[in-house]
Amino acid sequence: MKSGAVLAGVLGACADSGKVNDSGPRTLGDIPSPYGQRSTYEKSVRYTNLSVTPEAGASRTPLQDSYGILTPSSLHFERHHSGIPTIDPSQHHLLIHGMVDRPLVFSMEEIFRLPSVSRIHFIECSGNSGREWTTPEPTVQRTHGMLGCSEWTGVSLSLLLSEVGVQSEAKWIIAEGADGCKLHRSIPMEKAMDNIIIAYAQNGEAIRPEQGYPVRLVVPGWEGNTHVKWLRRIKAVDQPYMGREETSKYTDLMPDGKARQFTFVMEAKSVITFPSGRDKLPGPGFYEITGLAWSGRGLIKSVEISIDGGQSWQEAQFQEPRHPVALTRFRLPWRWEGQEVTLRSRCIDETGYVQPSREALIEARGLNTRYHYNGITAWRVSSDGSVQNAYA
Numbered sequence: 001m002k003s004g005a006v007l008a009g010v011l012g013a014c015a016d017s018g019k020v021n022d023s024g025p026r027t028l029g030d031i032p033s034p035y036g037q038r039s040t041y042e043k044s045v046r047y048t049n050l051s052v053t054p055e056a057g058a059s060r061t062p063l064q065d066s067y068g069i070l071t072p073s074s075l076h077f078e079r080h081h082s083g084i085p086t087i088d089p090s091q092h093h094l095l096i097h098g099m100v101d102r103p104l105v106f107s108m109e110e111i112f113r114l115p116s117v118s119r120i121h122f123i124e125c126s127g128n129s130g131r132e133w134t135t136p137e138p139t140v141q142r143t144h145g146m147l148g149c150s151e152w153t154g155v156s157l158s159l160l161l162s163e164v165g166v167q168s169e170a171k172w173i174i175a176e177g178a179d180g181c182k183l184h185r186s187i188p189m190e191k192a193m194d195n196i197i198i199a200y201a202q203n204g205e206a207i208r209p210e211q212g213y214p215v216r217l218v219v220p221g222w223e224g225n226t227h228v229k230w231l232r233r234i235k236a237v238d239q240p241y242m243g244r245e246e247t248s249k250y251t252d253l254m255p256d257g258k259a260r261q262f263t264f265v266m267e268a269k270s271v272i273t274f275p276s277g278r279d280k281l282p283g284p285g286f287y288e289i290t291g292l293a294w295s296g297r298g299l300i301k302s303v304e305i306s307i308d309g310g311q312s313w314q315e316a317q318f319q320e321p322r323h324p325v326a327l328t329r330f331r332l333p334w335r336w337e338g339q340e341v342t343l344r345s346r347c348i349d350e351t352g353y354v355q356p357s358r359e360a361l362i363e364a365r366g367l368n369t370r371y372h373y374n375g376i377t378a379w380r381v382s383s384d385g386s387v388q389n390a391y392a
Helices: 003-012 108-112 140-144 157-164 358-365
Strands: 058-060 093-098 104-107 117-124 147-156 172-177 184-188 197-202 216-218 231-237 269-274 285-294 300-306 328-336 341-349 378-381 387-389
Touching (some): 093 157, 104 108, 104 157, 108 197, 140 269, 147 157, 147 285, 157 197, 157 231, 269 300, 269 341, 285 300, 285 341, 300 328
Parallel strands (some): 093 231
Antiparallel strands (some): 117 147, 172 184, 269 285, 285 328
């Protein structure tokens, strides 16, 4: 649809307001403040689903309210296993030891003095969309909300590992956090020497406590549980440690009884964020379908949208620039005629991987897992304008 036709469709629906009487503002506004706040008219919040042990809980990003590709730090999803620790950065240290020539302890002040890097990356919990396997959720915040994308600033882990002198026998690292359960994950040395960031800033300011203050790992493209928060210790070892979070948890039980383990990479995935579950279109007319796509393997190459339940597909437009291993915003002009339709999106990443249908994913992996769901989502728009998860 050409831009002129789009504007004509939108403006044609606007009612003539007649004579405009605007006398302008007549009162003074608020004074400057030490830290910015959003408008009182903005109500978007994270969705929380607390358990009987709320410290081991999560919250979900309101993707339906998002613009562009960056997630505000205040709305970035959370996942904690033993609550959010309070850490004084002046007392916090990072120990790097194990199979190294020169074990070192870094203070935060010393980390700040090192050469820094800034990159935009998504973080997605491998349990994101987990209920879509069997009991689909009603809204995009609940189906896909354990996802966020930020600019992360910190120090390359490879720089610190080079400084301590990793021994040739060391094939893995163990990263451990300073939370109550000392959450830890095994990460191959090859990845540790590649693109991992020891991050102390998110979106231009210090990382917030729920995101790992004062320092965390950012492991581009890999499941969120490996992005260890409140990072306190890295140990170079010769094999994975087979901890709780990589044996009884964060493994994928297959139909034959075997389990996929160390399924680190988050595969290509997309979802339409508008219109999406529990939205209500006011009536027929022009709308912009929009959504997000991402892949742990690199750049999103294309996104296609179907407005007829998958019978045919149209190429979506991208918001540029696109970044590898980051959220990508896509859009498609759409004129709704008031009939029932089912909207779907699917993406292809730069490796050629195509996002699978829900049916194909279940056929391949069965229904014994709750991790790494990346099937196509379908939103059903009813003739009254209401929108529902077509699989719910």
